[in-house]
Amino acid sequence: MDKNYIDIQKKAFSSEFYEFCRKKIKIIMQSVEQERKRAIYLIIAIASIAVIIFGTVVVSNLSALETIIFQYKQDIFSFVFLYWSIIIVICSFIAKQFKNKAKKAILPKILSFIGEFKIVEDPNHRSVLDSYVSKLNLFNTYNRFSCDDSLEGLYHGLNVSIDEIKLKKVTGSGKHRHTEKIFDGLFIRFKSLKNFSGETIIRLNSCFDFISKPKVNLEDPEFEKVYDVYSDDQIEARCLITPAFMQRLLVLKKKKIGSNIVVSFENGMVHLGVSSSKDWFEVPLLQPATNIANYRAILLEIVSILSIIDIMKFDENIGM
Amino acid sequence: MNLFILIAVIVVVVMYSYYATVIRNKNTVLEALSGIDVQLRKRYDLIPNVLTIAKKFMEHETELFEKITQLRTQASNAMLGSKEKFQAEAQLDVQLKNLMLNVENYPELKSDATMVQAMKTYNEVEENIAAARRFYNSSVKILKNSIEIFPGTLFASFAGEAANLSYFETDVQSKQPIDASKFL
Numbered sequence: 001m002d003k004n005y006i007d008i009q010k011k012a013f014s015s016e017f018y019e020f021c022r023k024k025i026k027i028i029m030q031s032v033e034q035e036r037k038r039a040i041y042l043i044i045a046i047a048s049i050a051v052i053i054f055g056t057v058v059v060s061n062l063s064a065l066e067t068i069i070f071q072y073k074q075d076i077f078s079f080v081f082l083y084w085s086i087i088i089v090i091c092s093f094i095a096k097q098f099k100n101k102a103k104k105a106i107l108p109k110i111l112s113f114i115g116e117f118k119i120v121e122d123p124n125h126r127s128v129l130d131s132y133v134s135k136l137n138l139f140n141t142y143n144r145f146s147c148d149d150s151l152e153g154l155y156h157g158l159n160v161s162i163d164e165i166k167l168k169k170v171t172g173s174g175k176h177r178h179t180e181k182i183f184d185g186l187f188i189r190f191k192s193l194k195n196f197s198g199e200t201i202i203r204l205n206s207c208f209d210f211i212s213k214p215k216v217n218l219e220d221p222e223f224e225k226v227y228d229v230y231s232d233d234q235i236e237a238r239c240l241i242t243p244a245f246m247q248r249l250l251v252l253k254k255k256k257i258g259s260n261i262v263v264s265f266e267n268g269m270v271h272l273g274v275s276s277s278k279d280w281f282e283v284p285l286l287q288p289a290t291n292i293a294n295y296r297a298i299l300l301e302i303v304s305i306l307s308i309i310d311i312m313k314f315d316e317n318i319g320m
Numbered sequence: 321m322n323l324f325i326l327i328a329v330i331v332v333v334v335m336y337s338y339y340a341t342v343i344r345n346k347n348t349v350l351e352a353l354s355g356i357d358v359q360l361r362k363r364y365d366l367i368p369n370v371l372t373i374a375k376k377f378m379e380h381e382t383e384l385f386e387k388i389t390q391l392r393t394q395a396s397n398a399m400l401g402s403k404e405k406f407q408a409e410a411q412l413d414v415q416l417k418n419l420m421l422n423v424e425n426y427p428e429l430k431s432d433a434t435m436v437q438a439m440k441t442y443n444e445v446e447e448n449i450a451a452a453r454r455f456y457n458s459s460v461k462i463l464k465n466s467i468e469i470f471p472g473t474l475f476a477s478f479a480g481e482a483a484n485l486s487y488f489e490t491d492v493q494s495k496q497p498i499d500a501s502k503f504l
Contacts, residue, residue, distance in 0.1 A: 239451040
């Protein structure tokens with residue numbers, strides 16, 4: 001596939017994509033729509049039953065309600081909170097199940113429109129990825145790892161892997177349990193076209209970064225205000241992070257996809273961490289599954305990810 | 321009394337940290353200078369190989385080859401960090417660029433496999449040299465900041481000869497735009 005992200009973006013709005021949806025995924029769209037309706041009816045049914053049960057309990061104890069609330073105030077509120085939390089969890093679970101099913105059905109087809117991307121279905125992928133990410137210096141230490149979606153494919157000669165991951169650090173237990181979000185977003189990696197042996201990390205400016213590698217002070221003051229660079233080889237870091245590279249990263253930062261991006265050059269690979277709390281590649285529950293705009297949105301998400309490679313010129317063996 | 325001791329300790333600690341910073345920055349400059357030299361050595365080793373390959377095809381460019389060889393010898397013999405070395409290197413930069421432009425006039429040479437490999441290696445070496453120079457300039461800037469801003473000025477003498485080093489600059493000739501039509 002030689003097209004760049006702008007070409008794919010144009011195709012997403014062209015009749016070619018419309019025809020592709022009509023011919024290749026029409027049947028899948030219809031079955032996803034049936035699943036969606038089923039999920040919505042189930043959620044409505046559960047919510048209705050929950051309201052009826054709750055209403056019945058309240059109405060049947062109406063006369064003694066004030067006394068009960070006065071006597072067992074804390075227990076009542078805890079019970080009500082727990083009751084509705086369970087209902088919400090059940091409904092969210094049903095919605096999540098639908099979204100996962102829809103994604104598994106639709107995403108491979110949309111990827112086939114781009115050409116050379118596929119979903120990773122290896123059951124060991126998550127544990128392997130967890131082990132791989134934990135050894136990088138791209139993110140702070142974490143002890144909880146989850147991976148939602150994993151794609152891989154060829155883009156401009158690069159074998160690109162895209163994983164939607166969440167990293168957390170949980171400390172303490174019980175009342176003192178504290179969960180810190182380390183990273184939530186896309187983890188992208190591909191083999192670097194430039195050779196390097198050391199490790200160079202580019203992170204957003206922070207007082208709380210404790211990286212054991214020496215800091216690299218670069219010439220671009222605007223870049224220095226936004227990013228901190230660490231490397232075990234000062235010269236290699238400057239070979240990789242040229243003035244042009246710094247400018248491109250600053251341009252990318254102004255785009256929505258690149259506003260919170262971190263980069264590392266480790267193990268001969270380029271790693272990108274694109275921080276974003278949105279759920280990627282999701283089929284919405286509340287919109288008709290036969291609406292092509294939903295799938296165009298997924299395609300445009302993939303396009304925005306690939307645009308990073310084009311904007312940063314990672315696919316060209318120039319001075320980075 | 322205790323307050324005076326405390327103040328004295330704080331002053332000593334602060335002064336020591338300034339002293340240590342100047343020494344650290346001085347060593348970084350020397351490291352950076354040495355880093356440039358390491359990369360330049362790679363270039364010096366590469367030049368004879370490039371000239372040997374080029375001579376087979378560019379029989380009439382003997383003057384350019386002699387100039388490059390002379391500048392290479394001059395640069396490699398000059399002292400690290402000296403003005404003579406910087407000047408010789410700057411002129412060598414210009415002549416090597418002229419050589420690479422001249423290669424464009426010899427399609428057989430340009431497509432020769434060993435020449436292609438040599439040019440690729442040359443480009444990588446040049447990138448590394450540029451990066452090493454950037455590191456050097458950055459280190460010199462940090463050292464100059466640490467010894468020119470009070471109270472770092474009190475410790476400037478500890479920077480030794482490194483305090484007198486200047487930024488790497490290209491010479492006037494290499495700042496001139498190259499007229500490619502002269503070589504085509």
